[in-house]
Amino acid sequence: MFTTKGRYALRVMIDLAQHTENEYIPLKDIATRQDISKKYLEIIAKELVKGGMIEGASGKHGGYKLVRTPDEYSVGEIIELMEGTIAPVACLEANAKECSRAGKCNTLNMWKEFYELERDFFFGKKLSDLCS
Amino acid sequence: MFTTKGRYALRVMIDLAQHTENEYIPLKDIATRQDISKKYLEIIAKELVKGGMIEGASGKHGGYKLVRTPDEYSVGEIIELMEGTIAPVACLEANAKECSRAGKCNTLNMWKEFYELERDFFFGKKLSDLCS
DNA sequence: ATAAAACCTATTGACGTAATAGGTAAATAG
DNA sequence: CTATTTACCTATTACGTCAATAGGTTTTAT
Numbered sequence: 001m002f003t004t005k006g007r008y009a010l011r012v013m014i015d016l017a018q019h020t021e022n023e024y025i026p027l028k029d030i031a032t033r034q035d036i037s038k039k040y041l042e043i044i045a046k047e048l049v050k051g052g053m054i055e056g057a058s059g060k061h062g063g064y065k066l067v068r069t070p071d072e073y074s075v076g077e078i079i080e081l082m083e084g085t086i087a088p089v090a091c092l093e094a095n096a097k098e099c100s101r102a103g104k105c106n107t108l109n110m111w112k113e114f115y116e117l118e119r120d121f122f123f124g125k126k127l128s129d130l131c132s
Numbered sequence: 133m134f135t136t137k138g139r140y141a142l143r144v145m146i147d148l149a150q151h152t153e154n155e156y157i158p159l160k161d162i163a164t165r166q167d168i169s170k171k172y173l174e175i176i177a178k179e180l181v182k183g184g185m186i187e188g189a190s191g192k193h194g195g196y197k198l199v200r201t202p203d204e205y206s207v208g209e210i211i212e213l214m215e216g217t218i219a220p221v222a223c224l225e226a227n228a229k230e231c232s233r234a235g236k237c238n239t240l241n242m243w244k245e246f247y248e249l250e251r252d253f254f255f256g257k258k259l260s261d262l263c264s
Numbered sequence: 265a266t267a268a269a270a271c272c273t274a275t276t277g278a279c280g281t282a283a284t285a286g287g288t289a290a291a292t293a294g
Numbered sequence: 295c296t297a298t299t300t301a302c303c304t305a306t307t308a309c310g311t312c313a314a315t316a317g318g319t320t321t322t323a324t
Contacts, residue, residue: 002220004313007239014238026269035233040314046271058270059322075242088134101167106146106262107139110207114253121246130238136282158300172283178302190301191291 006082008036009044010130013078016054017070017131024056024063044082051081070131076122086122088114138214140168141176142262145210148186149202149263156188156195176214183213202263208254218254220246 015030027045031038045064048054053073054064066073080086089111091099102108147162159177163170177196180186185205186196198205212218221243223231234240 001222003311007221010239024269028269037314039316042271043314049271056270057322058268058320060266060268061323062269062321064270089139090133106264107142110257110262114250117249117253118246121249125242130242132238135280156300160300169283171285174302175283181302188301189291190289190299192293192299194291194300196301 002079003083005044005047006079008034008041009048009082010075010078011036012041012044012048012064013053013066013073013127014130016064016066017127020065022061022063024061024065026063029063047082048078053078053081070128071126073127074123075125075127075130076119078127079122086115086118088118134211135215137176137179138211140166140173141180141214142207142210143168144173144176144180144196145185145198145205145259146262148196148198149259152197154193154195156193156197158195161195179214180210185210185213202260203258205259206255207257207259207262208251210259211254218247218250220250 011034012030015034016025019025019029027038027041030036031041034041045054045056049056049064052067055067056062056064076086085093087093090096091102091105091108092111092115099105099108143166144162147166148157151157151161159170159173162168163173166173177186177188181188181196184199187199188194188196208218217225219225222228223234223237223240224243224247231237231240
């Protein structure tokens, strides 16, 4: 199961892509539109900034905005940033130590296949595909 | 991330498929071969029995055995039994109450697409495919 | 100066996971 | 008929993560 953080982050990104009338969009507006607590969105926005996905501006008329056009974001990179990994099993995580059973593991290959399928799906999908 | 319960269950099923010399295979043997605590395997075996996947026999020469041939089990049904659901988001769970945002949700369709991909993959794959 | 916004640190309740523990019941071999 | 081997049963627990809340400080435009 994907966490709310990942799912909400995606909705924040979509919301930012759909509301470009003002340079910066305040969290208050997103919170209202998306019906998500503003406080929780602060945590999510912070991580999106840290990950280079969005840019924030303090003060009056501040808020957040995308740093690229929606077609230049893949859904996969947004989710992966929030979830840490989208690997189906720990053995396949980026810096996982080689499992001692890997050589004779009957399931490893299947997990790899699935992981590839998953990555193809989410990295092939663009933020712009979700904004119609 | 799939839980150890789901992953271990799969390995138990594979182990049972690969060891048919005796009618029933005791958990002790599986625990040794798979390097999983026998106690934990008891919990897993219990759920597999309850789900109609395997059959147990008490007493000397007891143990567990498959109730079908390996090609008659899909990987999906085994995982789903142990995990409860393999839906990527709560909205898509079997008895989920309709989300109030469903009509205007920009992401729901993507989750549905992914869920279908996932189910096609895991229900298309058979236990026998993992036993080579 | 004031208001609106991001930005920052900390904390918390609830829940699920991954086991462990200690027994009882059933079946077989000797 | 006794010992042994196995499944079967009920509880409990440590731990981590998730999802969120709380209460402040700093920045910036008007």
